[in-house]
Amino acid sequence: MNGFETxxxxxxxxxxxxASRWAVRWAADExxxxxxxxxxxxxxxxxxxxxxxxxxxxxxxxxxDTLLDTARLLASERHPGLEITPxxxxxxxxxxxxxxxxxxxxxxxxxxxxxxxxxxxxxxxxGASLVGHLHCPIALVPEPPDGVSGPGPVVVxxxxxxxxxxxxxxxxxxxxxxxxxxxxxxxxxxxxxAQPDLVEESLVDLSEALAGWQEKxxxxxxxxxxxxxxxAPMLAAVATRARxxxxxxxxxxxxxxxxxxxxxxxxxxxxxxxxxxxPNSEPA
Numbered sequence: 477m478n479g480f481e482t483x484x485x486x487x488x489x490x491x492x493x494x495a496s497r498w499a500v501r502w503a504a505d506e507x508x509x510x511x512x513x514x515x516x517x518x519x520x521x522x523x524x525x526x527x528x529x530x531x532x533x534x535x536x537x538x539x540x541d542t543l544l545d546t547a548r549l550l551a552s553e554r555h556p557g558l559e560i561t562p563x564x565x566x567x568x569x570x571x572x573x574x575x576x577x578x579x580x581x582x583x584x585x586x587x588x589x590x591x592x593x594x595x596x597x598x599x600x601x602x603g604a605s606l607v608g609h610l611h612c613p614i615a616l617v618p619e620p621p622d623g624v625s626g627p628g629p630v631v632v633x634x635x636x637x638x639x640x641x642x643x644x645x646x647x648x649x650x651x652x653x654x655x656x657x658x659x660x661x662x663x664x665x666x667x668x669x670a671q672p673d674l675v676e677e678s679l680v681d682l683s684e685a686l687a688g689w690q691e692k693x694x695x696x697x698x699x700x701x702x703x704x705x706x707x708a709p710m711l712a713a714v715a716t717r718a719r720x721x722x723x724x725x726x727x728x729x730x731x732x733x734x735x736x737x738x739x740x741x742x743x744x745x746x747x748x749x750x751x752x753x754x755p756n757s758e759p760a
Contacts, residue, residue, distance in 0.1 A: 518540045518564055520537070522566055616751045627718075630654070632658065648693050663707045678702040
């Protein structure tokens with residue numbers, strides 16, 4: 477059992493979107509593979525001035541319970557016997573999720589594909605704050621596009637940073653659990669393209685970054701790839717048919733501030749597969 481596998485639950489944020497249903501599927505798989513309980517979580521922000529116990533309040537709470545019951549049923553049908561503990565919480569969704577993540581092995585949220593992020597994670601100042609300061613990996617799961625079928629490799633962005641190393645570890649573990657390959661990708665700036673030994677040097681860097689994990693998981697097939705360009709569109713394109721795309725929450729070079737500006741929003745909106753963001757052991 478490693479740092480990603482504890483008895484902390486896999487927590488999945490629940491709302492009324494179709495993407496939320498896909499998030500439940502991802503979260504249920506993760507919980508089963510890792511031997512963890514699943515906690516569907518729905519946050520309700522109560523209007524001020526409403527007395528607890530009036531008809532509207534009772535109906536509001538019942539609607540939340542219904543969402544959680546639907547999520548529980550979906551997860552249990554997918555994995556009978558899975559330990560599921562739904563939770564209805566009061567408060568602003570971002571705050572509730574951030575506090576819940578302190579006790580989670582992984583936080584999973586559904587997002588609308590190629591639109592403004594939906595659900596409890598707005599990819600703005602609040603969303604960026606949530607992603608950048610979580611103690612656990614967060615998976616953003618979009619509605620899958622039509623015509624894409626079957627799980628592909630686990631794609632991981634590599635740049636030599638501490639969080640990149642954590643992302644590599646998660647990627648190998650995920651590939652082992654899912655029976656998938658690993659595709660490690662390093663994105664170099666377009667200005668570096670003129671360097672004669674760019675690809676060879678980058679491939680050496682990739683091999684060194686992956687070496688220990690390949691020894692730990694010798695049965696996993698690994699592909700290394702060096703590309704030049706803008707990180708978000710390049711990674712999204714590489715991961716089109718991947719099981720997921722894994723990156724660190726803070727990076728170097730082309731990944732610097734990846735999730736804290738326009739590049740991060742572009743990646744979230746472009747990515748058609750689950751995007752897993754892995755923090756350092758000591759998040760900032």
